[in-house]
Amino acid sequence: MKLHESPSPNARRVHVFMAEKDIDCERVSVDIRGGENIRAEYLAKNPAGRVPVLELDDGTFLGESVAICRYLEGVYPEPNLFGDSPLAAAQIEMWQRRAELNFMAEVAGAFRNITGFFKDRETCVEEWGRVCAERAPKNLIMFDDQLAQSEYIAGDQFSIADITLAIAVDFARQVKVVALPDLANLDRWHNLVTSRPSFSAT
Ligand SMILES: N[C@@H](CCC(=O)N[C@@H](CS)C(=O)NCC(=O)O)C(=O)O
Numbered sequence: 001m002k003l004h005e006s007p008s009p010n011a012r013r014v015h016v017f018m019a020e021k022d023i024d025c026e027r028v029s030v031d032i033r034g035g036e037n038i039r040a041e042y043l044a045k046n047p048a049g050r051v052p053v054l055e056l057d058d059g060t061f062l063g064e065s066v067a068i069c070r071y072l073e074g075v076y077p078e079p080n081l082f083g084d085s086p087l088a089a090a091q092i093e094m095w096q097r098r099a100e101l102n103f104m105a106e107v108a109g110a111f112r113n114i115t116g117f118f119k120d121r122e123t124c125v126e127e128w129g130r131v132c133a134e135r136a137p138k139n140l141i142m143f144d145d146q147l148a149q150s151e152y153i154a155g156d157q158f159s160i161a162d163i164t165l166a167i168a169v170d171f172a173r174q175v176k177v178v179a180l181p182d183l184a185n186l187d188r189w190h191n192l193v194t195s196r197p198s199f200s201a202t
Contacts, residue, residue, distance in 0.1 A: 001025040004053040006032045009171040010065045011052040017069045019201035021076045095154040095161035104168035106136035110177045136178045147185035166193045
């Protein structure tokens with residue numbers, strides 16, 4: 001197995017997931033800043049032109065970080081990070097999607113459109129970035145309310161949903177395009193989750 005990656009929040013999701021399961025594999029560095037991911041050779045691996053991509057030993061390429069994590073969960077079931085009952089799996093999926101769509105995508109939209117980081121390959125609309133930057137912190141309130149009732153985002157089990165949201169919060173802090181509010185439950189949970197050894201994985 002090889003992980004095609006670059007230092008980025010989505011590759012980090014897979015790093016943390018793999019560290020939780022104590023698995024590792026060969027890494028292949030992709031220069032996304034230089035546009036390696038949008039050239040034909042890489043697009044043959046992932047037509048979406050994004051990192052990460054997991055290359056399996058039989059030559060299969062898997063894109064989308066959560067799809068990669070699902071594959072790894074199937075092959076390395078312990079510890080369970082996607083839910084071990086129909087209800088737990090549905091709740092984790094629900095919060096994972098909310099973390100991705102309602103926060104991570106808003107932070108990415110703000111970052112990409114305000115900074116023009118990838119303006120060599122996409123149209124950046126600063127005003128749209130500002131809309132995303134305004135929505136992202138408001139959307140965090142839903143997570144803070146949830147975390148007032150449960151230890152982890154989808155209940156009492158640490159899961160892929162926690163990995164997605166914590167990494168998106170870290171990315172928002174790092175790129176500084178979103179003003180993050182002080183939310184006590186979210187802060188308590190962020191400290192808990194990011195103190196796990198897996199969050200130091202690179
Ligand atoms: N939904 C995809 C998103 C992947 C993604 O957006 N990756 C970013 C890095 S975090 C990327 O490859 N950016 C390069 C580009 O946009 O050209 C996933 O979960 O893997």
